[in-house]
Amino acid sequence: MRVLLATYGTRGDVEPLVALAVRLQELGVETRMCTPPDEEFVARLTGLGIQPVPVGPSMRALMSRPAPPSAAELSRYRNELVDAQFARLPEAADGCAALVVAGLAQIGARSVAEAAGIPYVYATYSAVNLPSPHHAPPPRAGWPEPPAADNPALWELDARNVNAQFREPLNRHRAALGLPPVDNVRDHVYSDRPWLAADPVLGPWRETPGLDVVRAGSWFLPDDRPLPxxxxxxxxxxxxxxxxxxxxxxxxxxxxxxxxxxxxxxxxxxxxxxxxxxxxxxxxxxxxxxxxxxxxxxxxxxxxxxxxxxxxxxxxxxxxxxxxxxxxxxxxxxxxxxxxxxxxxxxxxxxxxxxxxxxxxxxxxxxxxxxxxxxxxxxxxxxxxxxxxxxxxxxxxxxxx
Missing domain, CATH: 3.40.50.2000 (Glycogen Phosphorylase B;)
Structure with a gap:
């Protein structure tokens, strides 16, 4: 059995999925993993026997810019990442029994899984990322500060913002795969049964109607490396x-x-x-x-x-x-x-x-x-x-x- 895992971001986005990949390998499951192309990620995966699949531009280069990218640059960057996912993930998913992703940036992943006819699992590392009346949405880089409002209204605005950014490119790629269009991109990515990979004591989830959240615990590997x-x-x-x-x-x-x-x-x-x-x-x-x-x-x-x-x-x-x-x-x-x-x-x-x-x-x-x-x-x-x-x-x- 082989499973494809995918994320995009910094080390904090990559390492939890690395932990899941290692635990899957211990159960006899072969793993591939899509990450940014930065050498440190590729070397990390290779050293653990996880097949790396570089997707998208360098994350370190983006984070190391002398000035933060503008809202227009971030918008273009996000759309290019969607294109890169549809270009790379179908081949990476070939022969895989499931696709597990982490982070909203994985806009194209569920469509790739749907076209391949394999199960799709969305995971998040923080309860605040999931829609709930108990908290407001997290701030998203490059998007305007939302007005003061109650939490349900802020989540509705968040969904509209995600649609404005991603619905056109997502549905264009879905049409090319023969898939129907998506109306609510954010909820499509999250699915109706997301996994919350956070410690239940440190980052608990409060029950929310309409969302069946799987408490998956915190994903990390015990590290026995000596200090320098x-x-x-x-x-x-x-x-x-x-x-x-x-x-x-x-x-x-x-x-x-x-x-x-x-x-x-x-x-x-x-x-x-x-x-x-x-x-x-x-x-x-x-x-x-x-x-x-x-x-x-x-x-x-x-x-x-x-x-x-x-x-x-x-x-x-x-x-x-x-x-x-x-x-x-x-x-x-x-x-x-x-x-x-x-x-x-x-x-x-x-x-x-x-x-x-x-x-x-x-x-x-x-x-x-x-x-x-x-x-x-x-x-x-x-x-x-x-x-x-x-x-x-x-x-x-x-x-x-």
Whole structure:
């Protein structure tokens, strides 16, 4: 049996599907996976025995631009990605028993599965991405800020915006495959039985009429890689440092330098993760150390607190490690949601990224470093479930067999 998996995005979009692919392989299922063409993704898949299928333009190149793309550029980019999916996915799906996708960007995937006559599964990593009266839609890059309204009205507006962007190119490709047109693109992509790949303690789903959500647990692989020798030396040279990292997205201007200033003012050491933005605020002092890609599962257990961008993977990894958090999210995608969960769970503090000041960062860090916050973080870590990818893999294989 062979299964095709597909996503498009940064490492936070790719790694959960990698975990599912590995668990499927352990059950004897051959896996292919569509990702952006960036070498780090191709190498990651190849090293795990997963057949890579590059689709679309480089994600790192898009995220590393000196200035954010305009709304018009993002619109063109999204339409080109739809074209790329219809060009690449039919061949990739050949001989596959199912197609599992993650992320709204997979606009063409369900149509490809429909034309091939194979089951289709849509997965999301965050409850906030699914329509519900209990929350508003997440902000989408390049689209106008919605007016103040109740949640159902905001979801209706979200559906109209998705249609305006994707309905014409999707239905053009569907017509070429002999498929009928789609009226509501967003709900077509999500299907009426989406899978939620998030920890039920850290990112729960509230029942919503008309949507049969499968709680698939958080998808991640236990990571036993050792930390680099120079990092181990730094950690051993003093008290646990505070980690500062913003993943694949460049943070709001000045946030990193202000965070380092606040941490140092408290007499604490700092670990700065360069990320895709290649952050570099290290000034030669021995209390500040910069790192590249390392094992966060192992590292987070060695730090005093984690200052981050609110990414789903970072929030859940830090929560499982039982370390307090300070979330400073950009207002895009599910970052505000996961940053909000830090506050809801009382395992740290959430700030408004664009307006975070030295004073607000200092107050947040004081709360995060308090003994009661660490105790709460440890308690939540004990409740968080593990290895949802293994459960999801068995669920998929049982359904296919």
């Amino acid at each position: 020798a120079d990092l181990v030396t730094f950690l051993a040279a003093g008290a646990p440092p505070v980690y500062v990292g913003f993943g694949s997205i460049p943070p709001a201007p000045g946030i990193v330098s202000r965070a380092v200033e606040v941490i140092r003012a408290r007499g604490l050491r700092v670990l700065v993760s360069r990320g895709w933005a290649d952050l570099d605020v290290v000034d030669g002092q021995d209390d500040c150390f910069a790192i590249g890609e390392v094992n966060h599962q192992r590292l987070f257990g060695e730090v005093a607190a984690v200052v981050h961008h609110g990414g789903a993977g970072t929030v859940q990894t830090a929560a499982r490690a039982g370390v307090p958090q300070v979330a400073v999210p950009l207002q895009v995608a599910d970052n505000p949601y996961w940053a909000g969960q830090v506050a809801v769970l009382d395992i740290g503090v959430t700030l408004d990224g664009p307006t975070a000041t030295v004073e607000s960062l200092d107050a947040a860090l004081e709360t995060a470093l308090a003994p009661e916050t660490r105790a709460r973080a440890k308690a939540v870590a004990a409740e968080a479930r593990v290895d949802g990818a293994a459960t999801a893999a068995r669920m998929l294989v049982d359904a296919l067999r």
